[in-house]
Amino acid sequence: MQLERLPRVALCHRPTPLEPLPRLTAQLGGPRLLVKRDDATGLALGGNKTRKLEFLLADAQQQGADTVITVGGVQSNHARQTAAAAARLGLRCELVLPQVVPRDDPLYQSGGNVLLDRLLGARLHVVEDSDAAAVRIGQIVEEIRDRGGSAYFIPTGGSSPLGAAAYVDAVAELAEQADTQRLQIDHLIVANGSHGTQAGIVAGVAALERSERVLGFSVYDKAAEARQKTLELAEQTLELCTGEKQSLDQRVVVNDDYLGQGYGQPTDAMVEAVNMLAQLEGLLLDPVYTGKAMAGLIDLVRRGTFKPDETIVFWHTGGTPALFAYQEVFSRRP
């Protein structure tokens, strides 16, 4: 694959563990559930963005950048992992954080990921909305140019074909683990925000001619829009990694039934899922992504959507630092 020729910097603990979820499986009465632990990628509390940053920051270094700029919600896990990766590589980091989530309690504004962003040495620019973010990014680029520096811009969530290519590689990693464990995986479940992770997984399954079906739970866009964007990105990613064009239309499935009121807005099912995984498996999910995706998986299992003898891998994409920004939601007792 051309993927192997893409420049890459080492930032992740790899392979991340593939672990069974025996007590959750028993509680739900089958199918067999496992978790791929990309919350354990290792860099500053981990998460899926670290894999993407291995490719994106290698590109930044090749282009001679001294500063990386990226954008995300105030409690962005992507922003935190970018800040950590930049620190590790000796790059400056500018984080533009539009207030896209209607939460204004002090923990949301300055706890969780925001605390870590500051600790990791990033410069934070909290702005009102995405229009203001675009303006601020333009100003930062100009400032950098004025001081003779060079900026590298990473799109939201690192979801370019180059970032998503990391999940083609991650599918190869998972496939090797599954083969070693003599495990036949029927379904892969993942949260879908800026689409790159699901797009990379879909492209990886296609590139490696695997048979897993991939189901994404949207936590941002409505399903039709998320599906279209994920499909386009998956096809571009596949072409980048293999040099071949292929339609992936049949392979992109996105469900938005567990999104609730919108991005970053808690749902009762998310709170239940986070509590269940914590108390049955000692596994911490997050309130924005994996909590909602797991809520979707639990509900579909309860409805009998999967066959009892099937094997499902839930891709844990990280985000646990955001729990501390949503303390108020979890301290409420039913």
Ligand SMILES: *Cc1c(COP(=O)(O)O)cnc(C)c1O
């Ligand atoms: C960013 C993120 C996702 C979604 O990945 P995308 O590639 O943006 O779709 C899922 N889980 C967590 C914890 C994230 O931070």
